[in-house]
Amino acid sequence: MSGQSSSHSSNEPSAADASGPAVGASKGLVNLVHLYPREMSIYGDLGNVRCLAGRIRRHGYDVRVWDHHPGSTLPDEPHLFMGGGGQDSGQGRVEEDLAAIADRLRGLATDGVPMLMICGMYQLFGNAFITVEGQELPGLGILDVTTRGNAKRMIGGLVVDTEWGQVVGFENHSGSTVLAPGQAPLGRVLAGNGNNGSDGTEGARTDNVVGCYLHGPALPANPPLADALIAAAAEHATGRPFEPGELDDTLADEARTRQIARLLKTAKAS
Amino acid sequence: MLRTTAAVIAGKAARVAARLRGGGSAMPGLVAERVDPAFLTHALGRVPGGVVVVSGTNGKTTTTKMLAAIVAAHGRRVFTNPTGSNFTRGVISSMLGEIPLSGRLDADVAVLELDEWHALQFAKVVTPTHALLLNVARDQLDRFAEIDTTAKLLASLAEQTRDGVVLNRDDSFVARIDGSLGEGVAVRWFGIDPVVADDLPPLHEADARFSDELAVPDAGADDGLLHPHDARSFSVHFGGDEVGPLELKQRGLAAMINATAATTMARMVLGSAFSARTALTALQAVTPPFGRGEVIDAGGQPLELVLVKNPAGFTVALGTYGAEPVATMVAINDDYADGQDVSWLYDVSFESLREKGVALTSGIRGYDMALRLSYDDVPVGGVELDLERALDRLLAEHPDEPRRIFCTYTAMMRLRRLLAARYGLANFGEEASA
Numbered sequence A: 001m002s003g004q005s006s007s008h009s010s011n012e013p014s015a016a017d018a019s020g021p022a023v024g025a026s027k028g029l030v031n032l033v034h035l036y037p038r039e040m041s042i043y044g045d046l047g048n049v050r051c052l053a054g055r056i057r058r059h060g061y062d063v064r065v066w067d068h069h070p071g072s073t074l075p076d077e078p079h080l081f082m083g084g085g086g087q088d089s090g091q092g093r094v095e096e097d098l099a100a101i102a103d104r105l106r107g108l109a110t111d112g113v114p115m116l117m118i119c120g121m122y123q124l125f126g127n128a129f130i131t132v133e134g135q136e137l138p139g140l141g142i143l144d145v146t147t148r149g150n151a152k153r154m155i156g157g158l159v160v161d162t163e164w165g166q167v168v169g170f171e172n173h174s175g176s177t178v179l180a181p182g183q184a185p186l187g188r189v190l191a192g193n194g195n196n197g198s199d200g201t202e203g204a205r206t207d208n209v210v211g212c213y214l215h216g217p218a219l220p221a222n223p224p225l226a227d228a229l230i231a232a233a234a235e236h237a238t239g240r241p242f243e244p245g246e247l248d249d250t251l252a253d254e255a256r257t258r259q260i261a262r263l264l265k266t267a268k269a270s
Numbered sequence B: 001m002l003r004t005t006a007a008v009i010a011g012k013a014a015r016v017a018a019r020l021r022g023g024g025s026a027m028p029g030l031v032a033e034r035v036d037p038a039f040l041t042h043a044l045g046r047v048p049g050g051v052v053v054v055s056g057t058n059g060k061t062t063t064t065k066m067l068a069a070i071v072a073a074h075g076r077r078v079f080t081n082p083t084g085s086n087f088t089r090g091v092i093s094s095m096l097g098e099i100p101l102s103g104r105l106d107a108d109v110a111v112l113e114l115d116e117w118h119a120l121q122f123a124k125v126v127t128p129t130h131a132l133l134l135n136v137a138r139d140q141l142d143r144f145a146e147i148d149t150t151a152k153l154l155a156s157l158a159e160q161t162r163d164g165v166v167l168n169r170d171d172s173f174v175a176r177i178d179g180s181l182g183e184g185v186a187v188r189w190f191g192i193d194p195v196v197a198d199d200l201p202p203l204h205e206a207d208a209r210f211s212d213e214l215a216v217p218d219a220g221a222d223d224g225l226l227h228p229h230d231a232r233s234f235s236v237h238f239g240g241d242e243v244g245p246l247e248l249k250q251r252g253l254a255a256m257i258n259a260t261a262a263t264t265m266a267r268m269v270l271g272s273a274f275s276a277r278t279a280l281t282a283l284q285a286v287t288p289p290f291g292r293g294e295v296i297d298a299g300g301q302p303l304e305l306v307l308v309k310n311p312a313g314f315t316v317a318l319g320t321y322g323a324e325p326v327a328t329m330v331a332i333n334d335d336y337a338d339g340q341d342v343s344w345l346y347d348v349s350f351e352s353l354r355e356k357g358v359a360l361t362s363g364i365r366g367y368d369m370a371l372r373l374s375y376d377d378v379p380v381g382g383v384e385l386d387l388e389r390a391l392d393r394l395l396a397e398h399p400d401e402p403r404r405i406f407c408t409y410t411a412m413m414r415l416r417r418l419l420a421a422r423y424g425l426a427n428f429g430e431e432a433s434a
Helices: A046-058 A088-100 A102-110 A120-124 A223-238 A250-269 B002-021 B027-035 B039-044 B060-073 B088-096 B116-125 B147-159 B172-180 B253-273 B276-285 B311-321 B343-347 B366-375 B387-397 B409-423
Strands: A029-035 A062-068 A080-083 A115-118 A128-130 A136-138 A145-148 A154-162 A165-173 A176-179 A187-191 A204-206 A209-212 B051-055 B078-080 B109-113 B130-133 B164-168 B186-192 B224-228 B233-238 B241-247 B292-298 B301-307 B327-331 B360-362 B403-407
Touching: A029 A046, A029 A223, A046 A062, A046 A080, A046 A223, A046 B343, A046 B366, A080 A120, A080 A223, A088 A102, A088 A120, A102 A115, A115 A120, A120 A209, A154 A250, A165 A250, A187 A250, A250 B366, B002 B027, B002 B039, B002 B088, B027 B039, B027 B088, B039 B088, B039 B116, B051 B060, B051 B116, B051 B147, B051 B253, B060 B078, B060 B109, B060 B253, B060 B276, B088 B116, B116 B147, B130 B147, B130 B253, B147 B172, B164 B172, B164 B253, B186 B253, B224 B253, B233 B253, B241 B276, B253 B276, B253 B311, B292 B409, B301 B311, B301 B409, B311 B343, B311 B403, B327 B366, B327 B387, B327 B409, B343 B366, B360 B366, B360 B387, B387 B403, B387 B409, B403 B409
Parallel strands: A029 A062, A029 A080, A080 A115, A115 A209, A128 A145, B051 B109, B051 B130, B078 B109, B130 B164, B164 B186, B186 B224, B301 B403, B327 B360, B327 B403
Antiparallel strands: A128 A136, A145 A176, A154 A165, A154 A187, A204 A209, B224 B233, B233 B241, B292 B301
16 A cells, blocks of 8 residues: 555545544555545545544544535545535535546446445435436436435434344435436435335445445444445455454444434334 | 503413413414514504514524614614524514513614514515625424525515615625615625634535626625634624623624624614714623523533534534533434434534543433444443433532533523422523523
């Protein structure tokens, strides 16, 4: 692992990069790319980056966080991507850059590089976003989903049953997303709206690329999902199987199970 | 007229009932509004010195209190809504105590804090003469959906303002409103003196809507610039004039900025009657509003209640208070008034609390807060979700040192009531007599 350090002057180390204890000898370096932290990271998406960076370190790996802004260069060997939700104006601001790095992202996704895309970036990773007025904005096509602008905004707690157990978050989106036949969802909605509020699916998953509407932010309260992404990234970075450390997830488990219990109770009552 | 009188009577009766129950309710306002929908128009329509609306995400309550104090110190009779009741019904509720049966408010100037959404509802029935627009930050996105939406609400309010607006030159969401005002509306600015701005932490959200950098005009003689001298003392500069140096009873940079905003608006409203000396004396005497840096004597040691409700506010609060480590509790609720989404906690850096640690986290989302702190390696002494038990524990385990509680709105209200009952403080909504 070399060559990533100072040559990309347009990339800046992120705030999420700064702290955390080193845990013994490093098992390897993971390059984590945060796509558009300025334009596409409201609703606490920075928390997912903080969580990934913190957990990677606690698992005994080194991590470098790359803030990718419009116009900057991606690192040579990215191992993990995180993209968040933005406002409509922010989405407009990143489209050009996203088109410029689209081929690279598609290639990395095919190679199995893990990516977590939430809300606005999830929509842009799909085939298209069709506005309320009927205008079609093309997406990257990495996930086989299509999103339509909707008059109704879907806001509230969201619980999803996934292969990593029950995952909890907070959704806040007006886009209504539909999966193409054959596209796997992230999971089934147990409380909240999910992709579109009608078919009971939430998110989409292809290989190691996950798109979803789970803010919250999703990862700190849902360590199994975070570790699944980290495992794939670590394997990609080192060429060896993931060697997890022993992490204490008591607080995350308490936060998650309590919030899930509250939301499921409300969902049953209504 | 008969209908207004009936509304005043019904509202006053409801107010007595609400106060017997413990007060602080918007219900009396609702009653009066039901009886006479034109109540507000009638009450405020002819206040001679103007109707000033204060809005924005952070600092409304403090700024409103400061502005009202400065104007009152100049001999004006001021009506204000001093309790943070920033919905239209809350405004009516606060009127009912002092309004005569005619329903026409007996005041020279009205200074009203209104939240972004209700400011617009208010402007539909009463045209504000002046608007002071503080800032736009991510807050209650579960209600407003986007930060851009909040910015639009404030721009519409400014468009409906008749005489003059005061805008924050450092917040580009607010500064851009300059371009959308009605004809003949005067604009004044407040902000941080550019000479010192670089030494201060970033206080405002990035405005990602436009690719061009916003150029704010150089400050004119009527624009107020904050010049901090040290952690407590500051001056507000207007061209060659100066209000200061002075110290507030409320600590921190946020309060200094609020004072700068309030002074700039007071100068606009008072015109040539404005006196720098009178403003200075008034500002120095203003006590912090409930729960906003308020210091309570709790059993011989101070207990500070600091309201936090969004990343910008929490970051500034930590910058103000974090440097003085004390026994700290963080109480996070997620009711409607708090914002139901607690994601924003991840947009705040808590590293300043690392050395001393946090004694307790509490509130409905107490575990989420403890989890958040763990990612900044801040040690947490314990989690006690119940606010009363948490307060007991904080007081019992830290009897001989100052204590501080950062809390969201509903957690603050509950804690303030518990503390009022224990230590004989004024009840919420009775601040004027305190």
